[in-house]
Amino acid sequence: MFQDLWVGFGLLLVLEGILYALAPNAMRRMLDTVLRQPEQTIRMTGIAVAVAGLVVVLLARR
Numbered sequence: 001m002f003q004d005l006w007v008g009f010g011l012l013l014v015l016e017g018i019l020y021a022l023a024p025n026a027m028r029r030m031l032d033t034v035l036r037q038p039e040q041t042i043r044m045t046g047i048a049v050a051v052a053g054l055v056v057v058l059l060a061r062r
Contacts, residue, residue, distance in 0.1 A: 008057075 020027050034042065 037045075
């Protein structure tokens with residue numbers, strides 16, 4: 001199980017790194033947009049993304 005977590009974390013870093021390498025200005029704009037959002041919006045988005053990720057993992061494990 002822990003090996004799967006490390007693989008998932010590694011893939012996350014690879015994908016995020018690719019986004020920053022290929023589109024640094026777009027990532028900068030996206031971060032600026034996020035920083036201007038209310039805290040509650042950021043929190044709810046984080047919860048929604050975490051739930052979506054959990055669903056993807058559960059479906060992939062079937």
